[in-house]
Amino acid sequence: MSLLRAEGLAVARGGVPVLEGLTFELAPGEVLVLRGPNGVGKTSLLRVLAGLAEPLEGAVESEGAGYAAHADGLKATLTVRENLGFWAELHGAQVGDALERMNLAALAERQAGSLSAGQKRRLGLARLLVTGRALWLLDEPTVSLDADSVALFAGVVRAHVAAGGAAVIATHISLGLEEARVLELGGYKAVERAAPGGFDEAFL
Amino acid sequence: MSLWEYANPVKFMATSGRILPAFAVAAAVVTLAGVAWGFFATPEDYKQGATVKIIFLHVPAAMMAINAWAMMLVCSLIWVVRRHHVSALAAKAAAPVGVAMTLIALFTGAVWGQPMWGTWWAWDPRLTSFLILFLFYLGYMALWAAIDDPDTAADLTSVLCLVGSVFAILSRYAVNFWNQGLHQGASVLRAGAVTGADTEEKVSNVYAVPLFVSMAGFVLLFIALVLLRTRTEIRARRIKALEARARMADA
Amino acid sequence: MRALLIRDIRLAVRAGGGFGLALAFFLIVVVLVPFAVGPQPDVLGEIAAGVLWLGALLACLLSLDRIFALDHEDGSLDLLATAPVPMEGVVAVKALAHWLTTGLPLVLAAPVLGVLLHLPEPGFVWLTVSLAVGTPALSVIGCFGAALTVGLKRGGLLLSLIVLPLYVPVLIFGAEVARRGVEGFAVGTPLALLGGLAAGAVALLPFASAAAIRINLR
Numbered sequence: 001m002s003l004l005r006a007e008g009l010a011v012a013r014g015g016v017p018v019l020e021g022l023t024f025e026l027a028p029g030e031v032l033v034l035r036g037p038n039g040v041g042k043t044s045l046l047r048v049l050a051g052l053a054e055p056l057e058g059a060v061e062s063e064g065a066g067y068a069a070h071a072d073g074l075k076a077t078l079t080v081r082e083n084l085g086f087w088a089e090l091h092g093a094q095v096g097d098a099l100e101r102m103n104l105a106a107l108a109e110r111q112a113g114s115l116s117a118g119q120k121r122r123l124g125l126a127r128l129l130v131t132g133r134a135l136w137l138l139d140e141p142t143v144s145l146d147a148d149s150v151a152l153f154a155g156v157v158r159a160h161v162a163a164g165g166a167a168v169i170a171t172h173i174s175l176g177l178e179e180a181r182v183l184e185l186g187g188y189k190a191v192e193r194a195a196p197g198g199f200d201e202a203f204l
Numbered sequence: 205m206s207l208w209e210y211a212n213p214v215k216f217m218a219t220s221g222r223i224l225p226a227f228a229v230a231a232a233v234v235t236l237a238g239v240a241w242g243f244f245a246t247p248e249d250y251k252q253g254a255t256v257k258i259i260f261l262h263v264p265a266a267m268m269a270i271n272a273w274a275m276m277l278v279c280s281l282i283w284v285v286r287r288h289h290v291s292a293l294a295a296k297a298a299a300p301v302g303v304a305m306t307l308i309a310l311f312t313g314a315v316w317g318q319p320m321w322g323t324w325w326a327w328d329p330r331l332t333s334f335l336i337l338f339l340f341y342l343g344y345m346a347l348w349a350a351i352d353d354p355d356t357a358a359d360l361t362s363v364l365c366l367v368g369s370v371f372a373i374l375s376r377y378a379v380n381f382w383n384q385g386l387h388q389g390a391s392v393l394r395a396g397a398v399t400g401a402d403t404e405e406k407v408s409n410v411y412a413v414p415l416f417v418s419m420a421g422f423v424l425l426f427i428a429l430v431l432l433r434t435r436t437e438i439r440a441r442r443i444k445a446l447e448a449r450a451r452m453a454d455a
Numbered sequence: 456m457r458a459l460l461i462r463d464i465r466l467a468v469r470a471g472g473g474f475g476l477a478l479a480f481f482l483i484v485v486v487l488v489p490f491a492v493g494p495q496p497d498v499l500g501e502i503a504a505g506v507l508w509l510g511a512l513l514a515c516l517l518s519l520d521r522i523f524a525l526d527h528e529d530g531s532l533d534l535l536a537t538a539p540v541p542m543e544g545v546v547a548v549k550a551l552a553h554w555l556t557t558g559l560p561l562v563l564a565a566p567v568l569g570v571l572l573h574l575p576e577p578g579f580v581w582l583t584v585s586l587a588v589g590t591p592a593l594s595v596i597g598c599f600g601a602a603l604t605v606g607l608k609r610g611g612l613l614l615s616l617i618v619l620p621l622y623v624p625v626l627i628f629g630a631e632v633a634r635r636g637v638e639g640f641a642v643g644t645p646l647a648l649l650g651g652l653a654a655g656a657v658a659l660l661p662f663a664s665a666a667a668i669r670i671n672l673r
Contacts, residue, residue, distance in 0.1 A: 015355055016448045050537050053673045067537045071530025077469040078462070089458035090538050127534075255527050339620040346616050350607050360668040366619065367599065367663050371621045374652065378624040381648070382631060 002027050003135045003166045004049065004065070008058035010190065017056055017190035024183065028134065031157065031177050034170040036185035041172035043069070045185070046139050049168060052163045059146040066131035069139040072124025076113025080104060080123055083112050088130035098129040101156055103149075117144040125153055128160075136160065136167040142175070150175065211288035213438050220431050227431060232423035238264075240417030246410050258316045258417060264422035265308035269337060272302030277369050278361065280362035289356070290434065292358035293441060295365065296348055297433035301426060303341045310334055327377075329383045336375045340368050354441055456540060456548050463552035473521055477557045478564055481514040485568045503572035504582055504633035510568075511561045511586055512593060512626055518557045519597040520614055522549055523605040523668070528566065532605070536672055542665035550591075550598040558590030574637065581636025585649060589629035592653035594636040595620050595660045602667040624652055 002025045010020035018041035027031055034042050047053040049060055050067040074083050081095065088095045099105045102122045106114065112123065121144050128136050136157070142150050154175045157167055161179075169175065210216045249256040279295035282288060313331060314324045325331070347364055351357035371375030467474045488506050492498055526532040535545050565586050566579050574582065589616035600618035604610030635642045 013351060014448065015445075015449070050533075052533060052536055058460060065537065067534065069530060069533060071528075071533070073526075073529050073531035073534045075462070075466055075529070075531075077466060082462075082465070086458050086462045087534070087538075090535075090540060092539070131538075170650060225625065336620060336623055339616075341611075343617040343620055346613050347603065350604070350610070350613050356606070356670055356673065360667055363663055363667050363670070364603060367660070368621070374624040375620070375627075378627040378648075381645070382627045 005061040010057035020190040028164040031180035065135040066128040066133040074112045081108045093132040102126040138169045226357040231428045235421030241414040242450040260418045263326040269305040280365040293437040467556040470642035477514040484510040491499045500573040503574040508630040515593045522601040545659040546664040554594040562586045578637035582633040585629045599664045602664040606671040
């Protein structure tokens, strides 16, 4: 039983292939950390895994994921609780203790627009808790978080994984998740293959 | 040997490069023959005088204005279903040609209408429909121009072309309804008295034969122009792909 | 789905949500008309139905780019696409929210503004009815245009260029109902056509809009 399977995946950004030959599987309780220099295709890969983009080749199997990227989808004029409540209801779940776990309970009635960058980020990550999804796909989740918040978030991920969840995390800094597997994307760069006749159907 | 072989840009470029000169020459010869025959070798109409001769430009242009959109619709469908790049680019290439034909039809219509109806413009259902068609072309071309990624642009313009076709047909019927609804019988201008089917019936053979020649010429002209423009679009697309690959190699 | 509807309405009515802007625009257009054509009641009365329809259409157009652009900027659209709801439903609900916060107020305001333009008495009912039937179509058609242009930085003007030709049949049938109402003619045929058009647009266009959104998110 696996939460995510990638089979011979090739990923493009702006129509240009960036990664190819990716095959991996993620079982409950596992964390996969994606590493690689800027522009290697971490975000493009995560968008494919989340089902937002089509892979160039290969297939992704998952039963839906909680996805968190650079933009948190927060509405400035809604309160913290309203923001989170919306996503909870959309996923057919309850807000529960999500605010407490991300240390946001004191801010629950504040408008999201008045939060600091770090607080907004924590709220964006709290959204993962209300999706009820076992698989989390995280794109640079620790941007604008201070050391305490990073530790807090690492604890949340650890608890999620311990409870049978799994996570794919693209990050530069260490989250202190020693059990995590690391996937170096530098080894999967797409090599350019010119078509013999000069032009082929995709013009590449 | 299947038609889909030409969906491959290499095959298309090779074949279109061979046949384009023939189409260009044929288009020039037939169009000129039809128009010249019409202008110089037909008698003047007993009622309309020499003005009737604008029919040899007006009707073929109007016909191609609609056919160009129909071609875009077919090409968009092929792109959506089979994702052949040449098809999407052919649709893109046909749009400016269609706009030119629409403008020729509108302009010659105005020039014809002035002496006949005493006005440059009347909100006749046919004229109005062409004006709306012109707006549809503008929106379609503007969407192509606004989007950077060629595949995204092809996808979105195809969706617009499909939806737009439905609305263009709806507009055609709405406009018919609208004008009759207001001016039933009150209008001196009979709908379609100039461009439409009922003229065709009245057009005598003296005019009909050169008109058909001219129409055939415009079809050839359209094919030649679309082939030429599709080749240009394929080359432009190729340049974009090469640039993208160069950027990837740099990274 | 209900959550999305409530959220969109909430966002629209809170500060900076743009609720009322379309209404204010509608009012200003109607106020400007007499300055342009003169204050004679008979002249105004004759064009009132058409002016009110055109004003409502333009007011509706103004608010279209907010439907998806804000959600696209802050990432909500990505998150909605990964949520367990069909994109067609998201689009339909957002169009409904747009109608409730823009179209419906316009429908309710139109008779009041009709007084300003000396709309002849028999026209009030049919003007309101035609707008009530036609504005949902304006919202879903506009939603389609907004979905096509959501990824573009400056899509506003392009959106108008794409949407306005699509509005032609709705405007023709809608204004025809209102005008016939004013003149006391039977309105059945154009009203049936307007209703059919609106029903068809509401039923089918969300599929095209959802396809456009998915393409734009890739």
